[in-house]
Amino acid sequence: MEKLQDEFNLSYLFIAHDLSIVRHISDRVGVMYLGKMAEIGTDEQIYDHPTHPYTQALLSAVPVPDPDAREGRERIILTGDVPSPANPPSGCRFRTRCWKAQDKCAEELPLLAVPERFAGSDSLAAHESACHFAEEKDVVGAA
Numbered sequence: 001m002e003k004l005q006d007e008f009n010l011s012y013l014f015i016a017h018d019l020s021i022v023r024h025i026s027d028r029v030g031v032m033y034l035g036k037m038a039e040i041g042t043d044e045q046i047y048d049h050p051t052h053p054y055t056q057a058l059l060s061a062v063p064v065p066d067p068d069a070r071e072g073r074e075r076i077i078l079t080g081d082v083p084s085p086a087n088p089p090s091g092c093r094f095r096t097r098c099w100k101a102q103d104k105c106a107e108e109l110p111l112l113a114v115p116e117r118f119a120g121s122d123s124l125a126a127h128e129s130a131c132h133f134a135e136e137k138d139v140v141g142a143a
C-alpha cells in the first residue's frame with residue numbers, strides 16, 4: 001500500500017482497530033466512538049499527546065514489547081458496555097464509560113475543536129478533541 005501511495009500519489013482512508021497498523025500507515029488519524037469523531041490529529045499528536053479519554057484508554061491497551069516501558073505504564077480499563085447507537089447517551093456519547101465525566105458531559109454535546117487551553121500554543125496537544133475536559137495524559141508505551 002505504501003509503495004502504491006508513493007508511486008501514484010494516492011490518499012487512503014484506512015479504517016482499522018489495530019492502532020499499531022494505523023500509525024504505521026497514516027499521516028492523520030481520527031478516533032471514533034459510537035459513530036462520532038472523538039479526536040483528530042497527526043499521528044504524533046494522537047499517539048504521543050492524546051487528549052480525549054477514549055483515545056487514552058485505547059492507547060493504554062496497546063501491547064508494549066519493551067519491559068522497561070511496560071513497567072511504568074497505566075492501563076485504563078473501561079467499565080460498562082458500549083451503548084446502542086440507536087439510543088445514544090445525551091451530551092457526550094462516551095460519558096457512560098468515562099472516568100472524568102461530570103454533569104456538563106450529560107447536558108452539553110462536546111464539539112470537535114482545539115481545546116481552548118491549547119489554542120494558539122505550539123503544543124502537540126493543540127489538536128481537535130471532542131471533550132469538555134480535554135487534557136494530555138501520558139499513555140506510556142503507546143504504539
Ligand code: SF4
Nearest residue numbers: 092095098105131132
Ligand atoms: S466530555 Fe466528559 S464524558 Fe466526554 S470524554 Fe470528555 S470528560 Fe469524558
